[in-house]
Amino acid sequence: xxxxxxxxxxxxLLFSAPMLAxxxxxxxxxxxxxxxxxxxxxxxERVFRRDTTLSEVHLNVLNLLVFGALDVGYERLINDHAxxxxxxxxxxxxxxxxxxxxxSKVYAKDFSITGxxxxxLQEENTARGYYAEAFGMFSNGNNEKEVEIIDSTTGxxxxxxxxxxxxxxxxxxxxxxxxxxxxxxxxxxxxxxGRNLFDKNxxxxxxxxxxxxxxxx
Numbered sequence: 001x002x003x004x005x006x007x008x009x010x011x012x013l014l015f016s017a018p019m020l021a022x023x024x025x026x027x028x029x030x031x032x033x034x035x036x037x038x039x040x041x042x043x044x045e046r047v048f049r050r051d052t053t054l055s056e057v058h059l060n061v062l063n064l065l066v067f068g069a070l071d072v073g074y075e076r077l078i079n080d081h082a083x084x085x086x087x088x089x090x091x092x093x094x095x096x097x098x099x100x101x102x103x104s105k106v107y108a109k110d111f112s113i114t115g116x117x118x119x120x121l122q123e124e125n126t127a128r129g130y131y132a133e134a135f136g137m138f139s140n141g142n143n144e145k146e147v148e149i150i151d152s153t154t155g156x157x158x159x160x161x162x163x164x165x166x167x168x169x170x171x172x173x174x175x176x177x178x179x180x181x182x183x184x185x186x187x188x189x190x191x192x193x194g195r196n197l198f199d200k201n202x203x204x205x206x207x208x209x210x211x212x213x214x215x216x217x
Contacts, residue, residue: 058214068094112139168202188212
């Protein structure tokens with residue numbers, strides 16, 4: 001009788017061992033899944049518009065508010081560190097033209113088209129932060145210069161100030177900083193300096209200050 005009880009116990013142990021092992025394996029696997037499962041909200045990497053879109057439009061509010069000039073531009077990102085763009089300038093809103101106080105006289109040009117190439121210095125950003133730029137500009141307008149004429153009364157030469165028309169091409173360099181919000185709105189502040197190359201009546205030095213407000217899309 002005793003031997004039968006021992007035999008029954010061993011038989012029960014033999015059949016129950018695989019079941020216990022299987023249950024233990026399921027529990028361990030479940031624990032594994034629980035350990036590596038992470039809330040998808042935390043797994044998802046947030047991607048902002050400023051880091052994925054390539055086009056920008058902007059308006060130079062400095063030229064508009066102070067000098068009554070429309071200065072708009074389009075810029076295209078080439079990669080994370082470079083962009084190329086074009087800007088168009090015109091004194092269409094200068095209401096003080098011909099008056100004693102005419103701030104627009106700061107610019108001899110009446111119209112210009114400027115191409116710019118920007119190289120951004122901060123590696124961790126997508127075409128934003130501080131940058132260096134090179135530009136080429138086609139412009140025309142009237143520049144005040146001293147000219148020598150013959151006095152009709154005395155017949156002797158004299159020097160007078162005169163507004164002379166010009167059309168010229170300039171090249172130059174500049175520096176600036178572009179700051180872009182996550183949604184794509186941006187402010188771009190820069191200053192450039194260059195030189196006209198061909199027309200003797202054009203200004204020797206070209207200045208390009210800008211405070212641009214725009215949007216990256």
